[in-house]
Amino acid sequence: MKFNDLINQTSEWLKGTGAESDIVISSRIRLARNINGLKFVDWSDPETKERVMKISKQAIFSDNYMKDSLYVDMASLSLLNSQFLIERHLISREHAVNTKYKTVFIGNREIVSIMVNEEDHLRLQVIQSGLVLNDAWKIMTSIENSLEKKLKFAYSDEWGYLTACPTNTGTGLRASVMMHLPAIVITSQINNLINDLSKLGLTVRGFFGEGTAAAGNFFQISNQVTMGRGEEEIIDNLTRIIRQIVSQERGSRRFLKVRKKDIIEDKISRACATLEAAHIITSSETIDLLSLVRLGIGLGVVKKLDIHKLNELLMLIQPAHLQKQACVELSSSERDIKRAELIREKLK
Amino acid sequence: MKFNDLINQTSEWLKGTGAESDIVISSRIRLARNINGLKFVDWSDPETKERVMKISKQAIFSDNYMKDSLYVDMASLSLLNSQFLIERHLISREHAVNTKYKTVFIGNREIVSIMVNEEDHLRLQVIQSGLVLNDAWKIMTSIENSLEKKLKFAYSDEWGYLTACPTNTGTGLRASVMMHLPAIVITSQINNLINDLSKLGLTVRGFFGEGTAAAGNFFQISNQVTMGRGEEEIIDNLTRIIRQIVSQERGSRRFLKVRKKDIIEDKISRACATLEAAHIITSSETIDLLSLVRLGIGLGVVKKLDIHKLNELLMLIQPAHLQKQACVELSSSERDIKRAELIREKLK
Numbered sequence: 001m002k003f004n005d006l007i008n009q010t011s012e013w014l015k016g017t018g019a020e021s022d023i024v025i026s027s028r029i030r031l032a033r034n035i036n037g038l039k040f041v042d043w044s045d046p047e048t049k050e051r052v053m054k055i056s057k058q059a060i061f062s063d064n065y066m067k068d069s070l071y072v073d074m075a076s077l078s079l080l081n082s083q084f085l086i087e088r089h090l091i092s093r094e095h096a097v098n099t100k101y102k103t104v105f106i107g108n109r110e111i112v113s114i115m116v117n118e119e120d121h122l123r124l125q126v127i128q129s130g131l132v133l134n135d136a137w138k139i140m141t142s143i144e145n146s147l148e149k150k151l152k153f154a155y156s157d158e159w160g161y162l163t164a165c166p167t168n169t170g171t172g173l174r175a176s177v178m179m180h181l182p183a184i185v186i187t188s189q190i191n192n193l194i195n196d197l198s199k200l201g202l203t204v205r206g207f208f209g210e211g212t213a214a215a216g217n218f219f220q221i222s223n224q225v226t227m228g229r230g231e232e233e234i235i236d237n238l239t240r241i242i243r244q245i246v247s248q249e250r251g252s253r254r255f256l257k258v259r260k261k262d263i264i265e266d267k268i269s270r271a272c273a274t275l276e277a278a279h280i281i282t283s284s285e286t287i288d289l290l291s292l293v294r295l296g297i298g299l300g301v302v303k304k305l306d307i308h309k310l311n312e313l314l315m316l317i318q319p320a321h322l323q324k325q326a327c328v329e330l331s332s333s334e335r336d337i338k339r340a341e342l343i344r345e346k347l348k
Numbered sequence: 349m350k351f352n353d354l355i356n357q358t359s360e361w362l363k364g365t366g367a368e369s370d371i372v373i374s375s376r377i378r379l380a381r382n383i384n385g386l387k388f389v390d391w392s393d394p395e396t397k398e399r400v401m402k403i404s405k406q407a408i409f410s411d412n413y414m415k416d417s418l419y420v421d422m423a424s425l426s427l428l429n430s431q432f433l434i435e436r437h438l439i440s441r442e443h444a445v446n447t448k449y450k451t452v453f454i455g456n457r458e459i460v461s462i463m464v465n466e467e468d469h470l471r472l473q474v475i476q477s478g479l480v481l482n483d484a485w486k487i488m489t490s491i492e493n494s495l496e497k498k499l500k501f502a503y504s505d506e507w508g509y510l511t512a513c514p515t516n517t518g519t520g521l522r523a524s525v526m527m528h529l530p531a532i533v534i535t536s537q538i539n540n541l542i543n544d545l546s547k548l549g550l551t552v553r554g555f556f557g558e559g560t561a562a563a564g565n566f567f568q569i570s571n572q573v574t575m576g577r578g579e580e581e582i583i584d585n586l587t588r589i590i591r592q593i594v595s596q597e598r599g600s601r602r603f604l605k606v607r608k609k610d611i612i613e614d615k616i617s618r619a620c621a622t623l624e625a626a627h628i629i630t631s632s633e634t635i636d637l638l639s640l641v642r643l644g645i646g647l648g649v650v651k652k653l654d655i656h657k658l659n660e661l662l663m664l665i666q667p668a669h670l671q672k673q674a675c676v677e678l679s680s681s682e683r684d685i686k687r688a689e690l691i692r693e694k695l696k
């Protein structure tokens with residue numbers, strides 16, 4: 001696969017196929033690993049970084065799952081292409097700055113990606129559609145085991161896997177789930193839920209991870225603690241809590257459908273109409289409106305779109321995606337016009 | 349004509365027929381008159397008020413223009429029906445409270461209405477579509493002359509016609525024009541315009557007169573001074589100024605159409621779509637959206653409605669009109685649903 005083919009495919013995690021995918025957009029497992037005996041990235045030198053690049057490349061291409069992956073040297077990418085990878089959740093924002101010695105490997109259907117020389121030598125990610133943390137974990141362990149045959153990871157019997165930031169030390173595991181919780185938000189339960197989750201050692205973030213607001217009622221929920229617990233325990237615990245939130249969202253949707261029918265149908269109908277009518281629209285407004293349309297699909301009120309098409313649209317209206325599709329760089333106000341065009345076309 | 353037939357007709361002033369009617373909704377002339385030798389209403393007694401009712405009824409029904417007019421005893425009206433007359437601009441808000449001894453005569457096509465025992469013994473109104481103050485004044489003088497043959501009006505050589513409130517003394521004339529000025533508002537010129545008009549001795553109010561906000565960019569502009577100037581002078585002066593405002597609004601519309609095409613078409617397109625999609629809508633939101641659609645008709649962007657139908661809709665979505673059409677009293681939230689239904693039907 002070539003880099004420019006990515007724009008023509010839908011990331012597997014947006015396909016709306018896994019369990020509870022009307023509410024759980026995606027499940028993501030991330031593992032932080034460092035190679036034993038080589039300095040952590042931030043304390044490192046060019047030679048060591050190059051060595052990390054080289055030996056991880058060999059190891060990754062030896063893995064059966066990753067042998068056909070797309071290899072990207074971050075330093076060779078335009079700003080637009082970096083932004084494009086961020087939007088697809090294939091790299092972190094941090095990986096797109098000071099790009100020298102940074103690479104990323106993108107596996108088939110974008111389920112697996114591996115960043116090299118980000119904060120840690122290796123950042124492995126598995127991301128899939130729906131509530132499928134266990135499936136994602138299976139893929140992750142298989143790849144990790146295979147890499148471990150080639151690379152010796154920094155590990156301490158006392159602390160577990162060693163990482164650049166102590167908050168990752170232990171398992172190096174972050175399990176997270178992107179949820180769409182419009183009914184919990186509309187019924188004003190979201191603040192309580194976020195407080196409860198934080199007491200359970202979970203973190204809640206927006207659509208694009210750390211430091212981004214929860215645009216369109218999309219929330220990313222992840223474990224905070226990485227030490228003192230086994231990987232399966234972390235994943236099972238998160239899955240159990242996510243199931244409870246799914247059930248709360250379903251209850252709230254039923255409440256809206258039965259008790260607030262007029263109000264909610266009004267909101268959804270207006271959102272569809274505005275998306276179809278707009279000639280200029282920002283991504284933030286679009287995400288808020290698409291969120292209502294997505295709720296409408298869930299409630300059976302909107303028939304012209306399915307969850308897959310809607311998820312896809314959430315990605316296609318992002319700034320870099322718009323520009324990649326248009327094959328030209330666009331100013332912010334040009335994008336707002338192009339975005340409206342794209343939406344009108346997709347909703348026709 | 350019967351009272352309940354009013355709901356099935358469009359007031360002449362909403363028909364969009366007169367000069368400049370894309371910008372000037374209506375022209376209105378009001379004359380305050382009191383009957384010589386009878387106490388002003390606020391200082392009066394029941395017997396005098398009854399006498400005013402009786403002799404003005406005789407005089408009005410003797411007039412050729414008003415001989416077939418609808419006679420309404422305000423005390424016999426339900427609150428809903430009073431509100432209905434206020435919405436149609438046939439009576440003032442004040443005329444709908446303490447209704448004993450108050451009456452109103454409504455002429456053919458609602459062009460003329462005469463309130464009895466409002467603030468003054470007689471309040472005569474002529475209201476017509478477009479910028480036609482001179483035509484309205486002709487009708488007014490004809491009726492006034494005819495009434496003056498039967499009733500001697502309170503008049504002082506020094507002060508002119510005497511009225512309950514000194515601000516009306518002199519001519520007793522208020523000439524006003526309802527304008528739709530969306531382009532002047534969107535291009536942020538409205539505050540300057542209002543300041544300028546006030547320096548010229550003109551008052552600017554909202555859609556429903558004194559104390560109402562300028563919802564939907566509809567402005568009612570009227571003379572402040574009633575003394576020391578002849579009636580024709582007041583009317584010609586106002587007409588001249590209104591023509592200048594019309595020209596300013598036209599210039600601003602051209603500017604929007606040429607220089608802000610995308611932005612304005614986006615606003616108008618969204619307004620149409622929201623009106624067609626809403627299931628719940630307040631009258632205030634409706635008026636703001638209809639204002640944009642009205643601008644769209646003026647700019648040639650909206651084709652599915654004409655000015656007549658749009659003006660009519662501005663009236664039909666008012667609370668009392670909605671209830672009269674539904675033949676049932678409706679709560680505020682029931683009206684918001686009924687209003688959305690009506691709009692969807694009218695825009696189909």
